[in-house]
Amino acid sequence: xxxxxxxxxxxxxxxxxxxxxxxxxxxxxxxxxxxxxxxxxxxxxxxxxxxxxxxxxxxxxxxxxxxxxxxxxxxxxxxxxxxxxxxxxxxxxxxxxxxxxxxxxxxxxxxxxxxxxxxxxxxxxxxxxxxxxxxxxxxxxxxxxxxxxxxxxxxxxxxxxxxxxxxxxxxxxxxxxxxxxxxxxxxxxxxxxxxxxxxxxxxxxxxxxxxxxxxxxxxxxxxxxxxxxxxxxxxxxxxxxxxxxxxxxxxxxxxxxxxxxxxxxxxxxxxxxxxxxxxxxxxxxxxxxxxxxxxxxxxxxxxxxxxxxxxxxxxxxxxxxxxxxxxxxxxxxxxxxxxxxxxxxxxxxxxxxxxxxxxxxx
Amino acid sequence: xxxxxxxxxxxxxxxxxxxxxxxxxxxxxxxxxxxxxxxxxxxxxxxxxxxxxxxxxxxxxxxxxxxxxxxxxxxxxxxxxxxxxxxxxxxxxxxxxxxxxxxxxxxxxxxxxxxxxxxxxxxxxxxxxxxxxxxxxxxxxxxxxxxxxxxxxxxxxxxxxxxxxxxxxxxxxxxxxxxxxxxxxxxxxxxxxxxxxxxxxxxxxxxxxxxxxxxxxxxxxxxxxxxxxxxxxxxxxxxxxxxxxxxxxxxxxxxxxxxxxxxxxxxxxxxxxxxxxxxxxxxxxxxxxxxxxxx
Numbered sequence: 001x002x003x004x005x006x007x008x009x010x011x012x013x014x015x016x017x018x019x020x021x022x023x024x025x026x027x028x029x030x031x032x033x034x035x036x037x038x039x040x041x042x043x044x045x046x047x048x049x050x051x052x053x054x055x056x057x058x059x060x061x062x063x064x065x066x067x068x069x070x071x072x073x074x075x076x077x078x079x080x081x082x083x084x085x086x087x088x089x090x091x092x093x094x095x096x097x098x099x100x101x102x103x104x105x106x107x108x109x110x111x112x113x114x115x116x117x118x119x120x121x122x123x124x125x126x127x128x129x130x131x132x133x134x135x136x137x138x139x140x141x142x143x144x145x146x147x148x149x150x151x152x153x154x155x156x157x158x159x160x161x162x163x164x165x166x167x168x169x170x171x172x173x174x175x176x177x178x179x180x181x182x183x184x185x186x187x188x189x190x191x192x193x194x195x196x197x198x199x200x201x202x203x204x205x206x207x208x209x210x211x212x213x214x215x216x217x218x219x220x221x222x223x224x225x226x227x228x229x230x231x232x233x234x235x236x237x238x239x240x241x242x243x244x245x246x247x248x249x250x251x252x253x254x255x256x257x258x259x260x261x262x263x264x265x266x267x268x269x270x271x272x273x274x275x276x277x278x279x280x281x282x283x284x285x286x287x288x289x290x291x292x293x294x295x296x297x298x299x300x301x302x303x304x305x306x307x308x309x310x311x312x313x314x315x316x317x318x319x320x321x322x323x324x325x326x327x328x329x330x331x332x333x334x335x336x337x338x339x340x341x342x343x344x345x346x347x348x349x350x351x352x353x354x355x356x357x358x359x360x361x362x
Numbered sequence: 363x364x365x366x367x368x369x370x371x372x373x374x375x376x377x378x379x380x381x382x383x384x385x386x387x388x389x390x391x392x393x394x395x396x397x398x399x400x401x402x403x404x405x406x407x408x409x410x411x412x413x414x415x416x417x418x419x420x421x422x423x424x425x426x427x428x429x430x431x432x433x434x435x436x437x438x439x440x441x442x443x444x445x446x447x448x449x450x451x452x453x454x455x456x457x458x459x460x461x462x463x464x465x466x467x468x469x470x471x472x473x474x475x476x477x478x479x480x481x482x483x484x485x486x487x488x489x490x491x492x493x494x495x496x497x498x499x500x501x502x503x504x505x506x507x508x509x510x511x512x513x514x515x516x517x518x519x520x521x522x523x524x525x526x527x528x529x530x531x532x533x534x535x536x537x538x539x540x541x542x543x544x545x546x547x548x549x550x551x552x553x554x555x556x557x558x559x560x561x562x563x564x565x566x567x568x569x570x571x572x573x574x575x576x577x578x579x580x581x582x583x584x585x586x587x588x589x590x591x592x593x594x595x596x597x598x599x600x601x602x603x604x605x606x607x608x609x610x611x612x613x614x615x616x617x618x619x620x621x622x623x624x625x626x627x628x629x630x631x632x633x634x635x636x637x638x639x640x641x642x643x644x645x646x647x648x649x650x651x652x653x654x655x656x657x
Contacts, residue, residue: 092455139639145454146397150589151638157586158631165625276582280462287455317474324466331460332445335452360452362548 043211043294051204058196066196070264072305073199074257075285079297080206081253082282087291088219089246090226091141094279095152098159099129099251101274103258105163108176108268111186113169118187122259129255130248132159137247141240144229153276160274175269178262187263195264202260206253211294213249222246223292288330290337299339335360364496369615371497377611378507378604379572382565383584384591385514385603386558392597393534393554396446396457400465401562401588402581407468408434408563409570409580410476416483423483423571424505430567431560438559442552450551465581472577482574483567506568511604513561518600530554590634 058066078100086092106125110116116124140151163170170176180189190198213219221242225232233239258273265272281304289300307326311319333353334341345351387401398404411430415421421429441464449456488502521527533540533550541547569575569584587610595606610630617626 086455090453092458136635140635143638146391146395147593147638149397149454149458150593151635153586153589154631154634154638158628158635161624161628161631165628283455284459284462287459291453291455318470320466321470321474324463324470327463328445328460328467331456331463332448335449335456357448360449360456362447362450362551 047204047207047211051200054200055197058193063192066192068306068309070192070196070199071309072302073196073203074261075281075301075305076203076298077199077206077253077257078278078282079285079289079301080203080210080294081250081257083286083291083293083297084210084213084222084253085246085250086283087286087293087296088214088222088226089243091243091247092145092149092283093152093247093250094149094276094283095154095156095159096250096254096282097274097276097278098152098156099133099254100258100261100278101156101159101163101270102132103129103255104262104265104268104273105170105176105270106255107259107262108178109170111178111263112176115186118259118263122256125259126252126255129251129258133248133251134244137244138240141243141247153279156274156276156279160270163274164270170270173270175267177267180266189266190263195260198260199257202253202257206257207294207298209249209253210297214294218242218245226292284327287337288327288334290339290341290343293337293339293343296337296339300337303338333357365619366616367495367497369619370612371499372503373612373615374608375499375503375507375611376615377608378510379503379565379568379607380587380591380611381604381607382506382510382513382561382568384588384595384607385510385517385600386561386565387585387588388592388595388597388603389517389561389600390555390558391592393530394446394450394551395454396450397454397461397589398555398558399458399461399585400468401461401558402584402586403465403468403472404434404438404559404562405566405569405584406575406577406581407437407472408566409575410472410481410566410577411563412567413481413483413570423485423567424509427509427564427567430563434563435556435560437556439552439556441559442555443548446555447548447551465585469577469581476577478576478578480574480576481570483570485571488571500572502572506572509564509568510607513564514600514604517557517561521600526553590630593634594637 054069057069061069078096082093082096085096103125106128107118107121110121110124111118136152136155140148140155143151164173166172167174179185213222221232221237224235224237225239225242229239262268262273285300285304286297287300288304289298290296308319308323311322315322330338333356335356336344336359341356383401383405387398390396390398390401408430411433412423412426415426415429416423445464446457446460449460485502488505489500490502491498491500493499519527521531529540529545529550530553532543533545533547533554537547540550565584566575569580591603591606591610593606594609595602595604613633614626614630617629621629
């Protein structure tokens with residue numbers, strides 16, 4: 001598949017996809033600096049400004065609000081991760097919670113059974129998550145559409161059952177506890193302020209990864225194979241490799257979030273960290289926000305998590321009913337996602353929501 | 363040995379019941395390429411309807427079936443006509459999301475009306491059983507299984523022998539061509555979903571008769587079972603769901619006998635994934651449907 005004029009053999013698999021020409025580092029840097037304009041650097045600047053604002057905000061808010069925003073950051077990271085495989089590459093994984101659970105259990109088992117520091121356990125969790133993604137990705141990525149969705153769903157259910165039954169290692173259905181007090185603790189507990197910063201950094205990193213990926217050759221390869229896999233293969237994209245890399249990157253972020261979540265929760269059960277609702281929420285946030293965009297999952301995760309929390313506090317027993325109703329209404333009125341709708345509406349000056357409903361109607 | 367025979371017999375009748383849940387799910391998936399995540403919720407709606415008819419009006423669950431089926435058909439028709447048809451041409455996750463949201467609305471409404479308690483329909487005969495040699499077979503489960511087989515055969519006959527069934531099949535194969543032949547696709551889709559909802563309602567009634575149900579854990583388990591059975595059996599063949607249901611039922615009950623803990627669930631998922639990778643068209647599915655999955 002390699003292009004004879006450009007791909008350097010030493011660059012390996014990634015090089016084949018990226019098809020990078022051999023250039024000196026100084027040349028690349030100079031070109032990059034010269035290419036900066038207000039139009040192409042504002043998203044990065046806005047992102048950094050938002051990050052700094054959120055760090056500053058921490059000093060002003062009470063612990064309850066801090067915990068709420070921590071949950072929002074967690075979902076931002078998860079939604080961005082799902083968007084890489086589900087939005088850009090077009091493979092609707094319904095088993096992403098498997099990586100979340102594996103990440104959480106790796107950290108918990110290492111910290112509890114082997115007294116490993118969190119900072120050593122977390123990278124191991126990411127590596128195991130990626131290994132699992134490659135392991136199940138290679139056979140399952142041959143499936144398309146619903147079949148991929150169900151196979152991944154099955155994989156997640158299977159992973160939960162394996163964790164559930166490996167009682168000597170994981171504690172099984174009885175759950176697992178990470179020691180956090182005194183000499184027992186391999187790493188001191190972060191507390192609410194610590195986890196606020198930790199999840200903020202993870203969320204910011206996942207947004208940055210998604211944004212950089214979207215503008216790279218690999219990102220374009222992902223979008224190309226989303227639109228037409230056979231055509232993408234015909235123009236020289238190694239589709240299997242691109243799919244597995246996208247799945248792996250996505251899984252790495254999710255496993256990392258799972259690792260932090262495990263430490264934050266201290267004590268949890270297989271049903272908590274392998275809860276299918278995590279997967280469903282990732283999908284909902286991405287699709288409602290706008291899949292295949294960087295802003296979409298961000299808007300979807302922030303909007304829906306804040307909405308869900310608001311409903312939980314203010315509507316009591318009716319909150320799930322209203323949440324379900326809102327999902328139905330948003331899906332019907334903004335089938336392509338809120339961000340995508342407003343972007344297209346702005347570009348074409350077509351703001352009619354009724355026309356939008358007609359788009360996918362039978 | 364008698365243990366194995368008992369487990370196999372139990373798995374067989376349980377498989378019939380599960381097949382009844384899956385047959386409507388598989389129909390909607392095969393014809394419209396929609397995975398209906400609210401299928402379990404529709405089954406539980408049927409169960410509550412039958413339960414209400416039984417406890418408040420004293421109607422036997424088997425006699426309540428026509429009423430439940432009619433109500434569920436109307437509900438299903440309206441859901442498809444009013445909601446799912448609006449996003450039928452959108453990428454696949456939208457129909458998944460829409461039906462997920464719909465399931466939430468249905469289940470939470472049921473929970474508000476009937477509370478989250480476990481319910482079951484009490485009859486004098488459902489828990490009675492008769493013995494063949496050493497194997498006990500409860501009447502309720504046998505009746506449910508027989509009904510499942512009868513309805514599956516009936517559905518297969520409707521699909522192949524009647525004008526309506528052929529219109530549904532044609533729309534499933536090529537909607538554009540079907541519309542050019544004068545088939546009203548919107549109506550046909552709605553009828554298909556209505557049939558699926560009616561079958562789900564009947565399955566729910568049977569589940570309530572032979573066991574218990576609640577609006578929290580039953581629906582998701584039913585939807586997942588329907589998933590697995592549809593994949594095992596393959597789409598586009600009405601008898602596929604029956605085969606898939608029996609395979610799952612027998613495998614789970616014998617597996618439960620041999621394996622400790624919940625390893626049997628892990629094995630079931632492994633079987634599902636291997637089936638998908640090796641034979642995506644299922645045990646007796648048709649190739650034309652598996653070729654349609656690229657949306």
